[in-house]
Amino acid sequence: MGVVIAFEGGQRQTASLDSLVALTNSDMALVNEFIMEKAQSHVELIPELAGHLINSGGKRIRPMLTIAAARMCGYTGLHHLKLAMSVEFMHTATLLHDDVVDESDLRRGKQAARVIWGNQASVLVGDYLLGQAFKMMVETGSLDCLRILSEAACTIAEGEVLQLSVSQDTSTTEDSYLKVVGAKTAALFSAAAKVGGVIAGKPRNAQEALESFGRNLGIAFQLVDDALDYSGKQATLGKSVGDDFRERKITLPVVLSFRRGAEEERNFWKRVMEDGNQTDDDLIYATKLMERHGAIADTIERARHYGSMACDALAIFPDSEWKTALLESVAFCISRAH
């Protein structure tokens, strides 16, 4: 991509997912086979619905993290593939349930499963994939990995419920918002990276470094996503512009704009977010307010801050192509906003 991202402490990192994709390529081919195999069922609707989402072109960044973490830690077995699959299924199950919860019509630029097969099937197929994820974890025989991933499952659900209760509340603070992000997004990134170190038998300090790497990368990833939702760029990413706005989600760009805005602006945010009284022009005005207060730019700055922490967390690992690939993927996440 040629983009270079500057992090705190003067570290500069090429922004690219290419190395990670290339290095994990053969492992990911096996993970993808597993995914197709384990989404099967004699109940036809299951592979049909699961396949719709599985084949919808997600980047599979979470399972790549598990693989890269395990490989960077020198793991040579096969269990990391099962863990990677479990992580992706947990993510897919979350997406299916999220679409029901958010009443979304689109997912990755395609019709959401719930629109085609209904909310009912989306809830149940999500449950099925979660069950399959746990079955695969059991196959690795690692109780530590099972503990980490089942804790992540709880935390993710907690984060989603928390998001429900803060949603449409313009008085949400940056801290509360970060709690939501830490749970609903960062918990799975964090677990995905950590289990790679655990399955490789690495000591606690390496496990914690990976956990911290994943958590901070996850936060950066989500913040950039939030920024992209208000930028024209996202159209090229297969999402509709202003989804969060229409769903009245309070994300960091809104939190910052609300806090930095004058009384009149705050009334605007209350009307569109709390009362849900919106027109198409309101989205344009919202973006203008964000620009006025540097809310998008500062959301990306915050993301860069978490990206720095992610990079620093990997410092205890000796240099390797795997480590470089992981560092470049952090920069890539930030660069999506540029």
Added chain:
Amino acid sequence: MGVVIAFEGGQRQTASLDSLVALTNSDMALVNEFIMEKAQSHVELIPELAGHLINSGGKRIRPMLTIAAARMCGYTGLHHLKLAMSVEFMHTATLLHDDVVDESDLRRGKQAARVIWGNQASVLVGDYLLGQAFKMMVETGSLDCLRILSEAACTIAEGEVLQLSVSQDTSTTEDSYLKVVGAKTAALFSAAAKVGGVIAGKPRNAQEALESFGRNLGIAFQLVDDALDYSGKQATLGKSVGDDFRERKITLPVVLSFRRGAEEERNFWKRVMEDGNQTDDDLIYATKLMERHGAIADTIERARHYGSMACDALAIFPDSEWKTALLESVAFCISRAH
């Protein structure tokens, strides 16, 4: 209760849950403490919603099965309590998701959680409880139990999806219907009983006996439930009469009535179940048709057949108060219809 149920082979069994409740009483007190503790979260909505369902007076028959199976097998540790809690949480999560899927307004005679807190929260709190269930299983350190229960989780979800696809289809055969019941209800009964034997370290034949006991008891339990849905008795059980009818669920009484009915009757079933064109009088007429063809009585006869298999499955265990309690609970399930 004084009721005695006759099973195939001339076996006669007192129908009562009293012995099971009395014997498991002190263990269940600990399980209930666990349940309250693990339904906690710093996210307020979670204990609020979970508590609503947890305190709604379910009989907790599934965790009692786990405890009784473990104790009958001579288990003296504490892990069976964690397994019992996991089983109940899996069940609670299923109920929360079921209500969303079925769009039910009532659950155990109270407003369904989804009516009070919305579908969104019900989906997510269900996910949270499922995560907590897996965390507890991990704490037992038994990969065998984790395997059995995660397989059950998949099977249950598969059964629910299968039910979606056969729902409102009057041509459903008894076999297809039994497949649904085997998955959505019997899989958890079966796993609940089996893990009791597994945690007690019993050999495979004992584990399989418990699995078979649980599966057949689960089928009997569901068939009696289906019969009760068309009988006045269910009003005393805190359910509304005719729920299945209004939700156009094809259960065994409908399958039998449809198959045994004349052309005109079949047209009636198609109108009310497939087209969903129903009046209150139709429920009365449906019950009359069931009576005409002995559909309710034969559904209970079928249940008695599965009950017999459940009792026979326990034959390999030496006599004990635990075994007697389990046998009486089978008879109790059948007797609910009397």
